[in-house]
Amino acid sequence: MFTESVIERLADGVWITIQLAVMAGAVGTAAAIVSGLAGLSSSRAVRWANQVYVDFFRGSSAIIQLYWAYYALPIIDRDLTFSPLQVGVVVLGLNMGGYGSEIVRGAVQSVSRGQYEASTALSIGGYQRMRYIIFPQAVLSMLPPYGNLLIEMLKGTALVSLITLADLTRVGLDLRQAGDLSSASAFTALLVIYFFLAISITFIVRRAERFARRSMGLEA
Amino acid sequence: MAQQQLEHVADLVQTGTTQGETIVRFERVRKAFGDLVVLDDLDFEVKAGEKLVIIGPSGSGKTTILRVLMTLERPDAGGVWVDGDYLFRVEKRGRLQRASERHVARVRTKIGMVFQHFNLFPHMSAHDNVAFAPNKVLGIPKGEAKDRAKALLESVGLGDKLDEKPSRLSGGQKQRVAIARALAMEPKVMLFDEVTSALDPELVGEVLNVLRELAHNTSMTMLLVTHEMGFAREIGDRVVMFDGGRVVEEAPPEELFSNPREERTKQFLHAVLDRT
Amino acid sequence: MWEWQVVWDSLPALWKGLQVTLQATFWGILLAMSLGLIFAIIRRVSPGVVRLPLIGVLEFIRSTPLLVQLFFLFYVLPNYGITLSGFETGVVALGVHFSTYTAEVYRAGIESVPRGQWEASTALSISPVQKWTRIVLPQAIPSVIPALGNYLVAMLKEAPLLSAVTVVDVLGEAQRICSRDFNCLEPYTMAGVLFLAISIPASFLARRLETRFGPTTA
Ligand SMILES: Nc1ncnc2c1ncn2[C@@H]1O[C@H](COP(=O)(O)OP(=O)(O)OP(=O)(O)O)[C@@H](O)[C@H]1O
Ligand SMILES: [Mg+2]
Numbered sequence: 001m002f003t004e005s006v007i008e009r010l011a012d013g014v015w016i017t018i019q020l021a022v023m024a025g026a027v028g029t030a031a032a033i034v035s036g037l038a039g040l041s042s043s044r045a046v047r048w049a050n051q052v053y054v055d056f057f058r059g060s061s062a063i064i065q066l067y068w069a070y071y072a073l074p075i076i077d078r079d080l081t082f083s084p085l086q087v088g089v090v091v092l093g094l095n096m097g098g099y100g101s102e103i104v105r106g107a108v109q110s111v112s113r114g115q116y117e118a119s120t121a122l123s124i125g126g127y128q129r130m131r132y133i134i135f136p137q138a139v140l141s142m143l144p145p146y147g148n149l150l151i152e153m154l155k156g157t158a159l160v161s162l163i164t165l166a167d168l169t170r171v172g173l174d175l176r177q178a179g180d181l182s183s184a185s186a187f188t189a190l191l192v193i194y195f196f197l198a199i200s201i202t203f204i205v206r207r208a209e210r211f212a213r214r215s216m217g218l219e220a
Numbered sequence: 221m222a223q224q225q226l227e228h229v230a231d232l233v234q235t236g237t238t239q240g241e242t243i244v245r246f247e248r249v250r251k252a253f254g255d256l257v258v259l260d261d262l263d264f265e266v267k268a269g270e271k272l273v274i275i276g277p278s279g280s281g282k283t284t285i286l287r288v289l290m291t292l293e294r295p296d297a298g299g300v301w302v303d304g305d306y307l308f309r310v311e312k313r314g315r316l317q318r319a320s321e322r323h324v325a326r327v328r329t330k331i332g333m334v335f336q337h338f339n340l341f342p343h344m345s346a347h348d349n350v351a352f353a354p355n356k357v358l359g360i361p362k363g364e365a366k367d368r369a370k371a372l373l374e375s376v377g378l379g380d381k382l383d384e385k386p387s388r389l390s391g392g393q394k395q396r397v398a399i400a401r402a403l404a405m406e407p408k409v410m411l412f413d414e415v416t417s418a419l420d421p422e423l424v425g426e427v428l429n430v431l432r433e434l435a436h437n438t439s440m441t442m443l444l445v446t447h448e449m450g451f452a453r454e455i456g457d458r459v460v461m462f463d464g465g466r467v468v469e470e471a472p473p474e475e476l477f478s479n480p481r482e483e484r485t486k487q488f489l490h491a492v493l494d495r496t
Numbered sequence: 497m498w499e500w501q502v503v504w505d506s507l508p509a510l511w512k513g514l515q516v517t518l519q520a521t522f523w524g525i526l527l528a529m530s531l532g533l534i535f536a537i538i539r540r541v542s543p544g545v546v547r548l549p550l551i552g553v554l555e556f557i558r559s560t561p562l563l564v565q566l567f568f569l570f571y572v573l574p575n576y577g578i579t580l581s582g583f584e585t586g587v588v589a590l591g592v593h594f595s596t597y598t599a600e601v602y603r604a605g606i607e608s609v610p611r612g613q614w615e616a617s618t619a620l621s622i623s624p625v626q627k628w629t630r631i632v633l634p635q636a637i638p639s640v641i642p643a644l645g646n647y648l649v650a651m652l653k654e655a656p657l658l659s660a661v662t663v664v665d666v667l668g669e670a671q672r673i674c675s676r677d678f679n680c681l682e683p684y685t686m687a688g689v690l691f692l693a694i695s696i697p698a699s700f701l702a703r704r705l706e707t708r709f710g711p712t713t714a
Pocket of ligand 1: 253256258276277278279280281282283284285
């Protein structure tokens with residue numbers, strides 16, 4: 001059953017999963033912001049390239065991408081050999097970005113026209129307008145769907161167990177395989193731990209939401 | 221107390237223009253939204269330091285005039301000249317050509333605008349609303365920009381609201397922050413678009429006081445769209461009656477209000493004054 | 497490096513695998529759409545003692561990885577005398593997992609039916625079954641079609657997971673060829689291309705639904 005060593009191994013797996021989720025979340029957030037803003041670019045070429053990115057990742061399957069990046073890519077060129085963790089971070093991050101893109105774009109568009117006009121009247125243009133005026137106001141409406149997106153990404157991290165990364169799911173599979181845990185306890189433990197991680201994300205995002213509301217001068 | 225502080229607005233506002241010279245000129249400006257012609261070959265001039273009041277029925281294009289001047293709308297034809305430059309065009313070898321965004325941006329800094337619905341930045345304190353653009357756009361060091369912003373806010377009677385977010389201010393207070401914010405950029409020409417019409421009646425006075433102070437004690441060029449006829453009469457150097465995309469009549473306030481020449485103006489004044 | 501011969505040789509198997517993927521998606525969608533509707537209705541009509549646990553369970557399923565749920569069903573159910581094939585396990589897992597999403601979508605649709613409609617049904621003494629089938633659902637469902645469409649595409653994208661429980665779907669076929677012939681580039685690439693050939697049109701279709709029926713409600 002859940003001996004000390006079993007718990008230790010599960011903890012190692014959790015740690016890998018958390019690292020992967022944090023890094024993929026960072027890549028995904030960056031990709032979402034870049035892609036969301038690219039979708040609002042005045043340049044057609046930029047918008048088009050961005051649409052290709054979004055359609056590709058929204059249209060294709062993360063698990064196939066993982067297999068392809070881990071097993072097929074190195075055949076094209078040996079230099080394209082990456083660790084499972086690297087593959088996981090990039091693939092999960094870019095997938096998250098494809099969905100986050102629309103969240104960012106929608107939230108930026110929901111900032112009222114008056115804010116753009118007031119910026120223009122004060123000669124606040126281009127980058128500064130986005131960075132200091134529009135984006136900070138958009139964050140509040142981004143946060144709830146962003147929280148859901150993070151949970152989807154966290155769920156996606158389980159896929160890396162299939163490309164040999166010793167994440168939480170892989171540890172569970174191995175423990176069951178070796179007979180250290182029964183199937184029922186192994187997978188129940190995994191589900192409960194993932195659920196706990198998901199709740200933690202919800203909790204953190206709620207905190208961020210409260211903070212954002214306060215900084216907009218709204219009731220928390 | 222607010223009244224006393226208001227007297228300092230004048231000290232804080234420097235415009236650096238020569239009184240009496242033309243500072244804004246609309247030359248056959250045309251603007252249409254689809255089939256609707258809003259500015260119909262409009263011509264008019266504003267002199268430096270002048271307080272010009274624009275009146276006219278709803279939908280007549282008053283806001284559009286200010287928005288064109290603020291570069292929020294681009295005219296379809298004609299020229300808008302501000303203090304030595306055309307807004308959207310530059311002269312090259314004797315011919316006018318479409319101006320670069322850089323040129324537009326440079327001319328734009330000469331103009332400031334206060335909106336009907338304030339458009340304050342909700343995520344910034346009153347203090348930051350006023351200090352932000354001078355710091356980031358004009359490059360004034362942060363401390364200095366903050367000091368000036370504080371002085372401006374004090375001068376409009378909001379010295380005790382520096383750290384409040386806009387959502388915690390009344391409409392009148394918001395509009396005073398918005399005025400301070402526009403003034404902080406030291407524009408030569410200020411545009412006011414019905415700045416009291418979104419306010420509860422009891423808050424109108426505090427905003428008009430600030431405008432009055434600016435009008436009487438500074439050399440700033442002001443274009444005001446307003447339905448407050450008493451106020452227009454009090455501070456205006458000249459009133460322009462506007463309808464159908466054209467100037468119907470213009471005259472000093474005394475003349476225009478007590479003795480309008482045009483039938484259209486009479487009707488309009490009748491309707492407005494009856495209402496109040 | 498890239499050999500067209502390998503591509504040609506692997507295409508028939510991949511094509512067969514893709515059909516398995518599509519079948520699993522199809523049955524999974526049917527299950528998710530009906531189960532989700534049942535959950536949404538139970539949520540609406542049942543008392544707190546039923547509703548609150550149900551909400552908790554749905555939340556739990558929605559917040560945890562489909563892959564682990566798949567393993568759970570595949571390895572644990574036999575202990576209770578329920579032995580399903582990999583394919584059946586996959587359909588159940590897909591269907592149950594996504595029913596937690598479709599339930600939310602239906603719920604939003606049901607809640608968007610104006611109160612007056614419910615009250616009128618009561619006032620006219622319409623039977624509960626008729627109230628749902630004749631009054632509420634016909635009004636609730638059209639508005640949720642775009643949101644449903646998005647989840648159906650999401651199910652298609654998750655379907656290749658079934659290869660993890662021995663289903664020889666499009667990804668399973670690619671794995672097979674990769675480990676048998678040590679030709680991995682072509683089969684994985686072609687699996688991805690074949691999949692995209694289905695999923696990109698599907699997601700365009702979903703987006704068309706969205707513009708046609710208005711914005712997503714859930
Ligand atoms: N962006 C736009 N698109 C289409 N029509 C517009 C746009 N902006 C203004 N208009 C129309 O142009 C006309 C003039 O508008 P404008 O706002 O300048 O009028 P106004 O004189 O300020 O009226 P009010 O007293 O009601 O503020 C109106 O009929 C308005 O509906
Ligand atoms: Mg107007």
